[in-house]
Every structure is written in structure tokens, then in C-alpha cells.
Amino acid sequence: MADDTKVSAEIRTTFGKGAARRIRAAKKIPAVIYGHGTEPQHITLPGHQTALILRKANQVLELDIEGTPALALVKDVQKDPVLQIIEHIDLIVVRKGEKVQVEVPVHLEGESYPGTIATQDTNTVLLEVEATNIPESVVVSIEGFEDGTLVHAKDISLPAGAVLITDEETVIVGITFPAASVDDEPAEGEGQAESTTPAPDAE
DSSP, X not given: OOGGGEEEEEEOOOOSHHHHHHHHHTTEEEEEEEETTEEEEEEEEEHHHHHHHTTSXXXXXXXXXXXXXXXXXXXXXXXXXXXXXXEEEEEEEEOTTOEEEEEEEEEEESOOSTTOEEEEOOXXXXXXXXXXXXXXXXXXXXXXXXXTOEEEGGGSOOOTTOEEOSOTTOEEEEEEXXXXXXXXXXXXXXXXXXXXXXXXXXX
């Protein structure tokens, strides 16, 4: 595993909103780690380092909990809706070689046929992968794709060892020509040649 996911954690013995505020004031993040039949363990993580790691989805942390090593998958991150400060993290114990199901972002690459637009209908796919080898994303190339092209989940090229759990018929992206807007349509009578024939004299 990468050295930047090695994190020293401390066992937490105080609980409640007041204790959590004090932890965050000390530039740390309250967290809980559970799984594999173990009792939930409450810990604190270094705030700045953890926030940097969480820039990427589905991170597995190599924890040192006061001398006890543990691998943990980031399951849930709770943030303040206004300040976007991390308030709490849920972690799940994982083992090397163990497979987990995770939502992986889908990134589009390339340009579709000139004049068309690509509409991404699905932003993530559910994959089963090794816990210690989770891809940051899967890439879908739309280079040169023409109007009417649909890319389904089954068309995605997956990393070695990954298994698609999302329904394989799920539409990931569709290529279309933009619909003509009302403003583009000629107004009634617009473009018609004006008659130069004089009106007949009234009798």
C-alpha cells in the first residue's frame, strides 16, 4: 500500500457532542472502526492528513492504533453541510486479499463526433474488487462516437480482477445531436418571398 495512506490513530475514550467538538478543535477527526465480528472501536485521526487522503474515493487506510495495525476501508464521511468540515468517519475492517463492493466513479475521455453532445446518465458503477486494490475510477472513451451511440455498463473495460455488480444494461452515456431550440425555428412567414404583384383594383 502507498505510504500516504499510513495513519497513526488514537483510541478515543470520551464521547458525546462536547467531546467531538473538542476533538475537532484539536485538529483531529472522531471515527469508529468495525467489522469482521470485532467490537466497534472509537478512535481519532489526524485531521489534515486524513482530509488529504479523503480527496480520493474508496480509500483504504493502513492504521496504527497505538501500536496495533489494522486495515480499514472508508465507508462513510459525515461533513458539516455549510462549512464542509469532516465531523465523523466510519471505517470497516478489511483483510488483504478480501473482496469488497464499492461505488467507483466513471470518467469520460475523448470527444464525440463534432456537433454531438455526450450526456452522462450514470456517474458511478458498483464493482467487486480486492480491498487493497480499489481503482480510483473507470474510464469510458467516447472518442468519435456518433449520434445515437449508447455506452452500457457492460461496455466498460474493467481493471484486472474487478467484477461488475451494476446491472450490465445500465446506460452510462448517450451521444446525441442537440435538440433545436424554439429560437432556432423560423418565425411564421419568415423567409417567404414578398409578393411584388400589385393588388388588383377594387371594382
